[in-house]
Amino acid sequence: MSATALPAFRAPNPILAFIRAQPLGAAGLVVILVMGTAAVFAEVIAPFNPEAIDFMSMLAAPSADHFFGTDAFGRDILTRIIYGARTALTIGFLSSFIGCTAGGLLGVASAYFGGRADLLIMRLVDIVLSFPIIVLALVVVAVLGKTAVLGIDLNLVFAIAIPIIPRACRVVRSAALSVRQMPYIDAARAGGYSSTHIILRHMAPNVLAPYLILLTAYVAQAILLEASLSFLGLGVQEPKPAWGLMLAGDSANFYQEAPWMILFPGLAISLAVFAFNLFGDSLRDWLDPKFRT
Amino acid sequence: MAEDTHHLSRRAMLAMPALVYGTAALGQTPAGEPQRGGTLQYAVAAEPPTYDLHQTGTFAVMHRVAPHYSTLLQYEQFNYPNIVGDLAQSWEAAPDQLTYTFRLHPNVRFHDGTILTSEDVRASYARMIAPPEGVTSNRQPAFGQIGAIETPDPLTVVFKMKRVDASIMDTFVSPWNSIFSAARLRAEPNWPARNIMGTGPFRFVEHVAGSHWVGQKFDGYFKQGKPYLDGFRAITMAPSAMVNALSGRQILAEFRGFTPVERDRIMRGLGADGRTFESSWMLHMLLSFNNEKPPFDDVRVRRALSLALDRWGGSTSLSRISQLGAVGGMVRPGSEWSSTPAEMERWPGYGRDMAANRAEARRLLREAGQENLSFTLMNRNHQPYVTAGIFVIDQLRQIGVRAEHQQVELASWYANQGSGGFEAMIDSFTQLSDDPTNVLVKYISKDRAGVATARAIDRELDRLFDAQAQEIDKAKRKQLVGKFEDRAFEQAHLVPILWFQRLVVLNRRVQGWTMSPTHMIYQDLADVWLAPERG
Secondary structure, eight states, X not given: OOOOOOOOOOOOOHHHHHHHHOHHHHHHHHHHHHHHXXXXXXXXXXXXXXXXXXXXXXXXXXXXXXXXXXXXXXXXXXXXXXXHHHHHHHHHHHHHHXXXXXXXXXXXXXXXXXXXXXXXXXXXXXXXXXXXXHHHHHHHXXXXXXXXXXXXXXXHHHXXXXXXXXXXXXXXXXXXXXXXXXXXXXHHXXXXXXXXXXXXXXXXXXXXXXXXXXXXXXXXXXXXXXXXXXXXXXXXOTXXXXXXXXTSTHHHHSTTTOTHHHHHHHHHHHHHHHHHHHHHHHHXXXXXXXXXX | OEEEOSOOOHHHHHHSXXXXXXXXXXTOOOOSSOOOOOEEEEEESSOOSOSOGGGOOOHHHHHHHGGGOOOSEEEOTTSTTOXXXXXXXXXXXXXXXXXXXXXXXXXXXXXXXXXXXXXXXXXXXXXXHSOOTTOOOTTGGGGTTEEEEEEEETTEEEEEESSOOTTHHHHHTOTTOOOOOHHXXXXXXXXXXXXXXXXXXXXXXXXETTTEEEEEEOTTOSSTTOOOSSEEEEEEOOHHHHHHHHHTTSSOEESSOOOXXXXXXXXXXXXXXXXXXXXXXXXXXXXXXXXXXXXXXXHHHHHHHHHTOOHHHHHHHHHHHSSBOOOOOSSOTTSTTOOOHHHHTTSTTOOSOHHHHHHHHHHHHXXXXXXXXXXXXEEESSTTHHHHHHHHHHHHHTTTOEEEEEEEOHHHHHHHHHHTOOSEEEEEEEXXXXXXXXXXXXXXXXXXXTTOTTOOOOHHHHHHHHHHHHOOOHHHHHHHHHHHHHHHHXXXXXXEEEEEEEEEEEETTEEXXXXXXXXXXXOSOTTOEEXXXXX
C-alpha cells in the first residue's frame, strides 16, 4: 500500500483574502493608509509650513506653485490639508477608541450582570441616546473648555467620545448577551473567577469583531464631528490646520473670489468619511458570517 | 470720510489709496423730510457682557443700550466733532477753566415717569469717578481732575476741577456717560448692569440672549418730535450672517463696519438700495502683555515681541481681507497729534528693515533667556481679531516664539481681561475723539486706569500723561505726547498692531444716521428714520 502525500496546507493571506472579498473596502483602506502616511510624514511631504503667512500669495488660484491654491493669508491649502489629516486622524482615532472601548466594556458588563444593573445601564444609555450626537458634543465641549496635551485638545476628544459611548454600549451588549449564554462563561463562574476577570478575559475577547467594526465606523463619525465643532469655532483653533476650520472664517468670506478655499477641505472631509465608511462596512461584511455570501 | 453711493469693486478699492484719514462728516446730509414710523432692524455681532455703559467699552453694549439713555452733551448730527447739548440746555466754562456749569432741560422724564434732576447727573458722574464697591468704572481715569460736583438747584450741575484738564469737553461728550436714576443707584449701585431705565428716545422691551434686543419709542422723550422710529430690533448674528441678511434685506443696517470684501458682496446684493460709508477709525488693535506674569515682566521680552511685528507689511496685506489698515502709534494716524511715518520708524517694531528687527528681537530674547518662549495668546473669537491673532502668531513664529491661540467668547474675554487671567492678549481700544488724554489712558499704570490691560505700573508714563493733560499750549502738548509714545514703545507694556478702517453699509431706507470715525457715537437712533420701500 503506497501512501499518498497530501498537499501542504497553506493558510490564506488575510489581507489578500480581504482585498478579493471586499474590493471597495480595500479601496477605502488604501485611502486611509494614504491619509495616515500623509499625517505621520506631514513635515516631509508638505511643501510649506501650514501656519506660515505669505502676503505675496494671498488668495492665489491653484497653480504649479500651490497645487490647491492659497487662503486669505497666503497659506498653502495643500499643506494645510496634509497637516489637517493629522488633526482629523488623531482626534478621530482617539475619540473613537475611547468611546468604543468605554461603551464596549459597559455593554459587556451590562450583559454579564443582567437584571437591575442591565436595566439601569440601558435606561441611562437611552437617555444619552435621546440627544443628537452633535448637540451632545457641543454641550460637552462648551462645558469642558480646552485642555491641550501635546497639541491635542483632550476635551475635544472627550466631547466626541462621550456621544459614541452609549451607541457602542448598545451594540456590544447585544453581542455580549449571546456570549453570556455560552457554557465556558458558566464554567468560569463555577471556577470561582471574579466578574472582572470573566468580563475582561472571557467575554470581551469574544465581542472583538463588533468592537472593531464599530471602532472603524466611528472614526468617520468622529472626523465629521471634529470638523463640525471646528467649523463652529468650538474645536481646533486658528492658525492650526484642521479641515472643518478651513471651511469656516475667511472661507465663508471669500468663497466667491477663492472657491478653492472651501472646495479642497470639503473634498478631504468627504473622502476621509467615505473611505472609513467603505472600510467599516466591508470589515463588518467580512468578519460577520451572517453577511458572507 | 465720505458716503459712496456707487458700488466699488474690490479691485477698484485696492487701487484706491489704502488709507483715508477722514476727520469730519463732510458731504453727509439728511435726504428729504424725516418720516415717522417703522421698526429699524439691525445686526450686532456680539452679545453684551453687561448692560452698564459705565463699566464697559464694547460696541456690543453701546449699539443696543445707547438708544435708552441720554448724556449731558453729544456730537452734532452730520457735524462731527462739533459738540451740542443733549440733557444740557446750555453750559459754560469759567475763564480759568476750573469750573463748568451745565443747565439741564426742564421736565426730562425717565422711562418710569420720574423727572430727571441735577441729582441724577451728580449720582451718575459720582459713580463713574469713584465707583462704589462691586462696581467698576472704565471712565474713572478720564475724570481724574474733577474735584467736586455741586447741584445748586434741580436743573444746574457744577463741576469743580482740581486742575485744568485740556480735554474735559471731549470727556463730557462721551456717550458712555449715560445718566442713570439716582434713586435706583441708591437702592442698588450695580442696578444698571442688568436693568435698563434711562431718559433716552427708546424704552427697553426685552433682551433674549443670543437672539435679539428690542426697544420701543418712548413717547415722553424730552426732544419734541423725536424719535422718528416706532422702535428698533437689534439682532445678534455672526458677521457672515450679517452680510447675507443685509444683502437679502432681512436687516437694514449694521453700524460697526465690514471688510472690503463683505462691503462689495453686500453692495452686489443691494444694488441701488445700498449706501456705503468709509472713514478712518479711532480704533486700534493692540498686543497687550500681562506685566504681572513672567516673562512679560521683562522689558526685553516685551520689546522683542513688538519688534517681531511687520506692521508695514501687515498694513498693506491685511487691509485687503479685513478692517485692519493703517500703521500708527498710540494716537490716530493722520490726526493732529500723530507722529509722521518717518517719526514712527524710530520706534521699536516700526523700522522697515524686518530682518534687522527680527535679529534684534532674537538677541533680546537670548539675553533674557527666552529663546524658546511659548505662551498663550488670548483673543476674541470674531473678526478682525482672529485675523490679527493669526498675523501676530505668524510674526512671532519667525523669531522662534510659539504662541497658542486661545479664542473665547466676548464675556469670557472681558472676564479674563479684568482678572488678569491671561499671558498676552489681542486687545483693542476705541476713542471718541483724537484728544490724547482719551487715547493715552490705555497705556498708563493699572492703578490709574481700568482700561490699562497690561497691568503695568509705570510712573514715568503717568507723569507724562498728566503733563500733557494739563498743557493748554498745543505745540507743547504735542511734544509731550511724542515723549509719552517714545517711552511707551521703549517699555512695550502693550503695543499697537494696526489701526482700523471703517466701512459701513446701510440699506438706503435708513436715513438720518451719521457716519463718523468712531462706531460708538450717533447710536441713540433719535434722528434715524426709515424711508418707504421703493416700488
